[in-house]
Amino acid sequence: MVVQALKDQGVDTVFGYPGGAVLPIYDEIFLQNDIRHILVRHEQGAVHAAEGYARSTGKPGVVLVTSGPGATNAVTGITDALLDSIPLVVLTGQVPTFMIGTDAFQEADTVGITRACTKHNWLVKDTDKLAETLHQAFHVATSGRPGPVLIDIPKDVQFANGTYTPPAKANTAHYAPKVKGDLEAIKQLASLIEAAERPVFYTGGGVINSGPAASQLLRELVDATGFPITSTLMGLGAYPANGDNWIGMLGMHGLYEANLAMHGCDLLINVGARFDDRITGKLDKFSPNSTKAHIDIDPSSINKVIHVDVPIIGDVGHVLEDLLKVWKAGGRKTNKPALQKWWAQIEEWKKADCLRYTNSEKTIKPQYALQRLEALTKDRDRYITTEVGQHQMWAAQFLGFNDPNRWMTSGGLGTMGYGLPASLGVQIAHPDALVINVAGEASWLMNMQEMGTAVQYRLPVKQFILNNERLGMVRQWQELLHGERYSHSWSESLPDFVKLAEAFGCKGIMVSDPADLDDAIMEMLNYDGPVIFDCLVEKHENCFPMIPSGAPHNEMLMGEASTKDAIGSTGAVLV
Amino acid sequence: MNALKLKKGVSRHSAYNLRDPNAEATEVHTLAVLVDNEAGVLARVIGLFSGRGYNIESLTVAEVDHLGHRSRITIVTTGTPAVIEQIKAQLGRIVPVHEVHDLTVEGASVERELALLKVAGTGEKRVEAMRLADIFRANVVDTTLESFIFEITGTGEKIDAFAELMRPLGLVEIARTGVAALSRGAA
8 A cells, every 4th residue: 555655646766774664565565666665774874865866856755664763763864854845755664553652672652753853744553544644745745845754654554454545535635835925025026126226136945946947937037137146055056056147155155255245235035045044144243234035935934033024925936937927017127227336346256266275286175176076077967965064065165056956965954974875866866867975084984884775776876075084174163263172073093995995896996196186087987886986185174265153244254365355445335 | 824924113124133032022922723633733732832942831722623623722822022923933834733823913812711729728717718719709619628629710810819819728739721712703
């Protein structure tokens, strides 16, 4: 019945790990060929792989794990999906209904444990309700603000026969989040756009989640208005990085020009982002002189941390469509002379060249490694995942994303160990594409067991490890904010990654000389199979620009770049 | 439910005063939450309050529509206006929650609470307790030669006042139901 429901929901891939309490479902999987099961090495890997699958396709990812430790191992991945609004359907086995509450072998209160980290969860005690619950689960996971859901299925419920409810007959009517925005508010926003002198679009993962059409509409709107556009980490690719109006990522490690534009703007249009604290910095100094509009499908995102003047609750795609209609129908025009001045100001800020770093002929700078990776892969059908830390921020700064669903990273939860399993999920969804996990060695080790999965399923994922033998971001904070006391932020006994690759049965490449980097990257790209690429980089490089926690946008720490000449007299008023 | 209607007079640039706990006094609000009567729904609501650090002053829950499988949860909570708005929005996100009503802002409403008070004593104190119970229209639901159990219904303040008066007269134990509330009028 579970397998039938998955098939009827259009599921083609399940990521999982068997165990006693899910064996009846695994039996059914064995007896069919429509759904492919990917055996991971750890349940956390299954969830991240499903996230990678979901983020790169827009379809919900499906996970199947057993009771007790199977479920608890999945919790980190589920929480990650909740924070980043990724649709997942997680099926967990449970001990038989009559044994629940007896501390049975491999029993855990799975719905209790996951209540706070799922969008919704169910314990199904009646086989007749199983199919309907599964269909409801897919509906809840994918409607409104997407998120992970979990269904806990006791073993006796799996064994019993029941009546199957097809998707069309399942009752899903009650959960129907509003997708159309209030037209009056949309008209009000159109008027604000007309009058704005220093506007900026601030877009987020909501645009990606809304689907490719939303990204297309966003591009049309940006073209129609000529406004500058910045994005959160989660929203990269919704507007192309090679687009004319792109001013780069904003936030703690965002670009100088993007953050100053946020600080100095008079109209801030938030499209599917949530004023996360990595974006806002110090709240009372955040974009102090702007009128703020916020398009979000989740009412609880509105006014949560930042008070907005024009809230529009609805799906980004629907709202942008209506906004474009209103804009075109009214023959509305932007304030061109003011916009020209604003763009001139932004160009001045760009001159600060905030990503500048000092390159070296002796050691590979991580920024240089990513610049070379970008140069050698940008024209390919490429998907990038990352782990969490400095390498993640450098990847966001130095790699360009011109399409949505190409960039998979753990934003909200910041889960080290996300990237490798996520890259597997992406590769399974896109077998012919180039999938690269940009990693740090510390994060990568957290889920390195999943290389076994990559080898078993012949997934040619490229693990691009920027190895500084440090927990780079922790080290950076300790240097800058904790008096250079490097408490436990380095590893003394790292594995030989080339030998590790051989042990897993894949290819390992080590490079330490900048002169060899291009050849090594090409060797990685040309190898038809999984590669662990050990790129030994400068150990003490810091990631700049940086807004320290609790500082406003106009107090960024810069690396090599100088801001002296970048702020003209007009700009000085704004920063 | 109109949880997001912005208050009139809120400054356009008030990004900070909303988050400054001292700038705005906290308010007491009574929320009525209609939910599916299913396993775990109360845990979801309570978990939301504890997980996000909101206050619960009083909470009552009972099935109100057996055929429709609906329960009504009445919550009295405190917070700044922004926090109250956030609580309502967060409650609205919970999948089995059908409606969230803020009875404090949606016009006049009636609030009642029931309490049982055990008062032990003899002689003059016992007579005095009986006399005060009469004034408060409390009923005697159990009696022995040395004790009463009074049943009293009213607002929380009325029950507080009655309990304060009973304390010197031999109050032993008190059980309160928490607040139940309905909006006034036909709708």
